[in-house]
Amino acid sequence: EPEVTQTPSHQVTQMGQEVILRCVPISNHLYFYWYRQILGQKVEFLVSFYNNEISEKSEIFDDQFSVERPDGSNFTLKIRSTKLEDSAMYFCAIERGTDRTKETQYFGPGTRLLVL
Amino acid sequence: AQKITQTQPGMFVQEKEAVTLDCTYDTSDPSYGLFWYKQPSSGEMIFLIYQGSYDQQNATEGRYSLNFQKARKSANLVISASQLGDSAMYFCAMSEGAGFQKLVFGTGTRLLVSP
Numbered sequence: 001e002p003e004v005t006q007t008p009s010h011q012v013t014q015m016g017q018e019v020i021l022r023c024v025p026i027s028n029h030l031y032f033y034w035y036r037q038i039l040g041q042k043v044e045f046l047v048s049f050y051n052n053e054i055s056e057k058s059e060i061f062d063d064q065f066s067v068e069r070p071d072g073s074n075f076t077l078k079i080r081s082t083k084l085e086d087s088a089m090y091f092c093a094i095e096r097g098t099d100r101t102k103e104t105q106y107f108g109p110g111t112r113l114l115v116l
Numbered sequence: 117a118q119k120i121t122q123t124q125p126g127m128f129v130q131e132k133e134a135v136t137l138d139c140t141y142d143t144s145d146p147s148y149g150l151f152w153y154k155q156p157s158s159g160e161m162i163f164l165i166y167q168g169s170y171d172q173q174n175a176t177e178g179r180y181s182l183n184f185q186k187a188r189k190s191a192n193l194v195i196s197a198s199q200l201g202d203s204a205m206y207f208c209a210m211s212e213g214a215g216f217q218k219l220v221f222g223t224g225t226r227l228l229v230s231p
Contacts, residue, residue, distance in 0.1 A: 043161070106163055109160045110161075
């Protein structure tokens, strides 16, 4: 059973529109991460979120991006005004925090975003 | 400078043979973790194996083992007895520092297993 699910699996949007990507953890994890992968390229870190606050963000994570945990369980990534270059696969990842695997991040299945 | 370097864009192996996927890393932090993930054509990222910088032994998980050579800063993935289902992209990644840290990924190696 996956540690985390993501919705939607695919999203097509027009440039300039807002999108919200959702991450739903199976258990009550404290640490969340968002990554993106532009087609054919490597996975890039966007932001990490701990205890309802951003703990680190990359230079990619500019003012167009925001994250929140609106209801204490779901974890969302919002892109306010999408650009063509935002087209990518977006992954949510969590850490279990158990002794053996405490540093291992488990990825959700991803949301494939296409901006037209 | 690249933190994670994967020099093999593509690798071919025959079914049932072993294959080694190369990964070198660069960090000055004494505490770090090294990870391998598999990405099949469906796109999900599947965790395979983890090696901590202070681990004395090489990590193993079933058919996967990590050849950790600290002095050379390499963390190669060895897949034994390759199967057709192993055909995928493989990414090496590193986290620096103790605790919960972001992952930095390499560019990946595409492995193709032939019958």
